[in-house]
Structure formats: structure tokens, C-alpha cells
Amino acid sequence: MNSTFKKTALLAATLFAGSQLMAQSTDTTTYTKDYVQPFSDGSAFRNWSIGLNGGMLSPWTPFRGKQDFVTPNEQWGYGGYIKYQILPALGFQADFLKGHLQGTTPQQPSNLVRYRTDIKYAVDLSANITLANINWRHNQGLIQPYLTVGGGSIAYAPKLSTNDGRRVQYNSDGRNINQFYIPVGAGLKIGLSRGINLDLGYQVNFMDGDNIDGYTYGGRNDQFSYAHAGLEFALGKSSKPQLANHNPVSSMRTEYLSKTNALSNELAQQRMMNEQLRNDLNTTNANLARLTTDTDGDGVFDLNDKCPNTPTGVKVDGSGCPLPTPVTKVYVTEEDKRVVREAIQNLEFDFGKATIKERSLSSLDRVADILTSKNFSLKLAGHTDNVGSAEGNLKLSKERAESVKQYLVSKGANPSRIEATGYGKTQPIASNATEAGRQKNRRVEFTLY
Known part of the structure; x- marks a missing residue:
């Protein structure tokens, strides 16, 4: 039990760390890569995905602790699912699970010492609620915590072992037991690439009966847990983002900023055009003024004056340049x-x-x-x-x-x-x-x- 408790605590710590990473991760997507126009229909996304996982099955759960058998023995299990995402935060998936449950030491004195239940199959339909992928900065979430809840059917065959080494089937005719169960789980998905997610989860399955261990004690329904790790693969065109990872709030923000920037650029261009028109008008007025302006007063209009700013009284030629004056050569003695x-x-x-x-x-x-x-x-x-x-x-x-x-x-x-x-x-x-x-x-x- 101690080892199982440690595994559960480690999984809880992992979930907490994942939520922190989600809050701190930086947006590495680009406008053209993951942006989808707000209110687009489902064809803009990849809605379907499949997942495969494996992990540990245990009769111990955080809600019941010790059950009909005091000592739980963890066993390997495996499963898979196919999921359809309806909204960024909501999807429905069909799950499959197979494996073994095992425990020793019954609660009350008995000639039984062990049970081993072969889970032939467990299939259910559950809702997958994605958390923490709605924020203002990320078009695609890097880490998405989630919750699952659903209902389904499980078929299993428990076998009991006695003190003298005999093995007894719960049903003497060897038939499987079929029952309804409710799976409730939590986990997180880590985006490894645009179409592949690492899936870490923990699931508690609530049975509608008290015989999955082939033993009835205390009048309470049995439970078992499944801690798993696996991969989820998005189906569809790789150019489309996953709907489960998509952040509609960020898309709306991106749309707003892009239109605001476009309007700002348009206004800036209009101001530049107005400024250019003003400069052109000033230039035209200045050119008109030059036709009759003689700034230096030498009798030659500035338009034709090649030597502006001639000192007052200096004689000039037709271009407004001073006439040459005789030069007296001086020698260094x-x-x-x-x-x-x-x-x-x-x-x-x-x-x-x-x-x-x-x-x-x-x-x-x-x-x-x-x-x-x-x-x-x-x-x-x-x-x-x-x-x-x-x-x-x-x-x-x-x-x-x-x-x-x-x-x-x-x-x-x-x-x-x-x-x-x-x-x-x-x-x-x-x-x-x-x-x-x-x-x-x-x-x-x-x-x-």
C-alpha cells in the first residue's frame, strides 16, 4: 500500500507541476502557423485523435484505500481511445482497457489468501474536459491539464486462491461477470509536436458491484485505479492545429490586434500622404516666390542668380556673379x-x-x-x-x-x-x-x- 500511495502522490505532484508549466510557458507559435480566425467551423481544426497508453492497475484508490483485500498488488494494464473534440475545452472519447487486478490478505479471517481478476475488457464513453488552455497569450497550449468522467461496461473473471493452494473461480461455470462502471480521471497532456501529445493520467473506476475481487465484504461497491502514460496522435492534415490545444481567446486577441495594427498603419500612411501634399504645396509656393525675389538686391532674380548673397554695391554680371576685379600681385620679400x-x-x-x-x-x-x-x-x-x-x-x-x-x-x-x-x-x-x-x-x- 505504501508503494501505491507514493505513486499516487508522485502523480499528483506531476499534475501540479504541469499546471505551473502551463502558466509559465511562452508562446512560440506564429500568426500563420497556429492562428485560426475566430468563430471558424470545425473544418479549420483537427478534431479526431487516437491514443495508446500503458500503466499500473491497482485495487487501491485514494477514496477507499484498503478494500476487501488489505494488500493491493499492482499489475500492468494497457488501453487506448479514440476521441472527437467538439470544443477547445470539451471532447468525447471511447476508451478501452485490459489487464489484471490482484490483492492478498482478506479483511476478515478466511481460508482465502489471494485473488487475481482478469479484466477481459472495459469499454466506456467519457467526456474529456480540457483545463487551462484559455489564456490571453497562447494560440496553442503547451501543456493541457484535463478531467474525464463517463460510464461503460466491464467484463472480468476473478479467481481466488485458498490456504491449501487451490484456485477457485468465482463463477463455477467460468462465465465472465459484466457490470456497469463509472471512470473518473485527471491528467495532463504535453505537446511534443503539432500532432503528438504525451498523455499522463490517473483514473479511478467506480464499480456497480462488490465482486470484482470475487469477495464481498462491508456492503460497499469495489473500486480500482489505473495510472498510465501514453501518446495521443491527432488525425487529419498536419497544417491544421488541434482543436483541443486551440485557444479561441488568443485568436480573438490576435484578430483584434491585427485589425488595430492595420488601422494604425492606414492612418499613418494617410498622415504621410497629407504631409507630402503639404510639402509639395510649400515647395510650389516657394518656387513661385523665387520668380520675383531678389534676396541680395543685385538686380538679378534668385531664380537666375548663380551667385546669391552678393555683398551690397558689388557689380555683377547677368548671372548675378561679381565681375572680376583687377588683381594686384604681391610678392613675398x-x-x-x-x-x-x-x-x-x-x-x-x-x-x-x-x-x-x-x-x-x-x-x-x-x-x-x-x-x-x-x-x-x-x-x-x-x-x-x-x-x-x-x-x-x-x-x-x-x-x-x-x-x-x-x-x-x-x-x-x-x-x-x-x-x-x-x-x-x-x-x-x-x-x-x-x-x-x-x-x-x-x-x-x-x-x-
Whole structure:
């Protein structure tokens, strides 16, 4: 009895765990794979299925415990069924069961020691109620707990064993006993694939009589249980989902979301079209305005003005571009070069910074005078020694060249004629192995043209 109780407890724990898995399983189906439009008829599903199972038959049940014989002996049994699903939560199935029941030690003193009943067949028609496959997120349930209840006919032949080893048939003529019974069960099905389910269940069969063990005691009808495991196979086209696993609530949700998304997309497209029409209208108005607009006031409409924003008073040609002005060529003299060389020699920065030292500013002032008076162009090239990282040296050399440019601009030089570039440590003019060489490499070169 203890072993049977343990098996029953294990089955109950399995059922509980299955219901938890059902609640926690994620929806792995797709819209095109398992979606069925709400209120579709049965032709959209696979309604028929067959199942095969095997397990343990026992005279012990949770409702009666010990029966006419105190010690139950579990025996193997097997069965099958064919089921038709009417609704996602309701189906009807025809069941078949065959096997043996056995027990020892009768309740009251007797010369009997054992019975063994051969169940020739047990057939019944039962309702299968699927639980927990209605939720908001799953088109197809991964795990479906269920309950069954029905009624049927069972044929069996009990044989009794006495103390002296004799075997006695309950019916001396050897005929089978036929009785009505009510099967009540619970279990869960686990979806292994779109058409195959693992079926784990436990069933208690209530007899309409007290002689399935060939022994009458206590005036109560007999019971026996069947704990089983098996496989269920869906019949029909594999492209269709099983109705028993189908979730109509999720299908309605999917339908609602799809239509809502379609409406949202339609509204978004309409807004885009309206925005495009508005942009086209603004573009048309702008093009019309350009026909008579002369923004820079040079006498040429913007539509034909190839040089917009011409300064006021500048003479232009028919395309609105300034007329060429005589160019006075200016040459770089030796004195100009001397001033630049002196500025290079006197140029000093704070250590590791781009700040020009005060004593270097007078030489830079003379370079600024040349740039403003003669409209020269100047290229500034910053360089460093090899101390520090390449990235840091490149940044410092660029900042020092820019610092010189900003100072010259502040003194009136044309910024468009000054180019500042940093080269870091890539172009040394002396060896970086000595301090004197590194000092020469830390420089900003001036190229006047």
C-alpha cells in the first residue's frame, strides 16, 4: 500500500507541476502557423485523435484505500481511445482497457489468501474536459491539464486462491461477470509536436458491484485505479492545429490586434500622404516666390542668380556673379621672410599646453601686420616630439597651430587665408634621443605665400 500511495502522490505532484508549466510557458507559435480566425467551423481544426497508453492497475484508490483485500498488488494494464473534440475545452472519447487486478490478505479471517481478476475488457464513453488552455497569450497550449468522467461496461473473471493452494473461480461455470462502471480521471497532456501529445493520467473506476475481487465484504461497491502514460496522435492534415490545444481567446486577441495594427498603419500612411501634399504645396509656393525675389538686391532674380548673397554695391554680371576685379600681385620679400623666421624662433608655449608665452607675441604681431597689409596666405603646421602618446601629441600639435591662428586673427588677419594643421610626432626634424633634438621637434612652422 505504501508503494501505491507514493505513486499516487508522485502523480499528483506531476499534475501540479504541469499546471505551473502551463502558466509559465511562452508562446512560440506564429500568426500563420497556429492562428485560426475566430468563430471558424470545425473544418479549420483537427478534431479526431487516437491514443495508446500503458500503466499500473491497482485495487487501491485514494477514496477507499484498503478494500476487501488489505494488500493491493499492482499489475500492468494497457488501453487506448479514440476521441472527437467538439470544443477547445470539451471532447468525447471511447476508451478501452485490459489487464489484471490482484490483492492478498482478506479483511476478515478466511481460508482465502489471494485473488487475481482478469479484466477481459472495459469499454466506456467519457467526456474529456480540457483545463487551462484559455489564456490571453497562447494560440496553442503547451501543456493541457484535463478531467474525464463517463460510464461503460466491464467484463472480468476473478479467481481466488485458498490456504491449501487451490484456485477457485468465482463463477463455477467460468462465465465472465459484466457490470456497469463509472471512470473518473485527471491528467495532463504535453505537446511534443503539432500532432503528438504525451498523455499522463490517473483514473479511478467506480464499480456497480462488490465482486470484482470475487469477495464481498462491508456492503460497499469495489473500486480500482489505473495510472498510465501514453501518446495521443491527432488525425487529419498536419497544417491544421488541434482543436483541443486551440485557444479561441488568443485568436480573438490576435484578430483584434491585427485589425488595430492595420488601422494604425492606414492612418499613418494617410498622415504621410497629407504631409507630402503639404510639402509639395510649400515647395510650389516657394518656387513661385523665387520668380520675383531678389534676396541680395543685385538686380538679378534668385531664380537666375548663380551667385546669391552678393555683398551690397558689388557689380555683377547677368548671372548675378561679381565681375572680376583687377588683381594686384604681391610678392613675398626677403624682409617678409625674415619676420616669419624671427616669429618661428621666438615662438614658445607653456609646457604641455597650447598657451603662447607672452614674450612670443611681439614677433607674431609683426607677422599679423604683413598678413593684413599685403593680404598674404599663411599655413601653420604644428609638430611635437615623441614624448607621450601619438593621439595626445597629434591633438596638442593641432591645438598649438590653432592657437597661433586665433591670435593672428585677433590682430586683424583674414581667417580664410590661414590654414592650421597638426602633425603630432610624425615629422621630426631632429633626433628625439636628445633634449636638444626634442626641443627642435616641438615647433610650429610658418609657410607664407
